[in-house]
Amino acid sequence: MATIFTKIINREIPANIVYENEKVIAFKDINPQAPVHILVVPKKEIPTINDITEEDKELIGEMYLAIGKIAKELGIAEEGYRVITNCNEFGGQEVFHIHFHLLGGKKLGTLV
Ligand code: 5GP
Numbered sequence: 001m002a003t004i005f006t007k008i009i010n011r012e013i014p015a016n017i018v019y020e021n022e023k024v025i026a027f028k029d030i031n032p033q034a035p036v037h038i039l040v041v042p043k044k045e046i047p048t049i050n051d052i053t054e055e056d057k058e059l060i061g062e063m064y065l066a067i068g069k070i071a072k073e074l075g076i077a078e079e080g081y082r083v084i085t086n087c088n089e090f091g092g093q094e095v096f097h098i099h100f101h102l103l104g105g106k107k108l109g110t111l112v
Contacts, residue, residue: 001096002045003045003095003096003097004095005039005041005095005097005099006045006097008025008027008041009025009041009043015027015028015030016028018038018070018073018074019038019040019066019069019070019073021062021066022043023042023043023044023059023062024040024041024042024043024062024063024066025040025041025043026038026039026040026041026066026070026102027039027041029101033101033103034103034104034105034106034108035104035105035106036074036076036081036102036103036104036105037101037102037103038070038074038101038102039099039100039101039102040063040066040067040070040099040100040102041097041098041099041100042056042059042062042063042098044056044059045097046097046098047096047097047098048087048088048093048096048098049085049087049098050087050088051098052098063100067083067100067102070102071102071104074104076104076105079104080104081102081103081104081105081108082101082102082103082104082108083100083101083102083103084100084101084103085098085099085100085101086101
């Protein structure tokens with residue numbers, strides 16, 4: 001089922017887009033948890049990490065390449081940052097279209 005992220009990809013609702021290519025889009029999180037909080041999203045609708053298949057291997061690589069480029073563009077690559085993907089209820093996933101949270105711009109606390 002299409003989520004809010006597909007609506008952002010299709011320009012049906014606005015977002016502050018910081019990066020886009022054929023397969024990946026990245027935009028600012030509406031409720032940032034750090035000075036830099038970007039959501040990196042594949043255009044393909046994959047609900048959770050559990051749904052990634054062999055055919056998505058290259059796409060997942062594209063996501064990390066995009067993350068590296070975005071981090072450099074936003075000037076956080078050298079100081080460092082964190083990449084998180086939540087999965088299902090215990091992981092705290094709210095939007096069921098996989099995405100990587102790119103968090104940085106300050107020294108982050110412990111993970112949980
Ligand atoms: P999850 O909890 O699924 O890992 O993360 C979903 C993220 O999407 C949350 O950090 C939330 O703030 C963000 N989010 C939810 N709706 C929107 C929206 O309409 N626009 C943007 N830019 N971010 C959203």
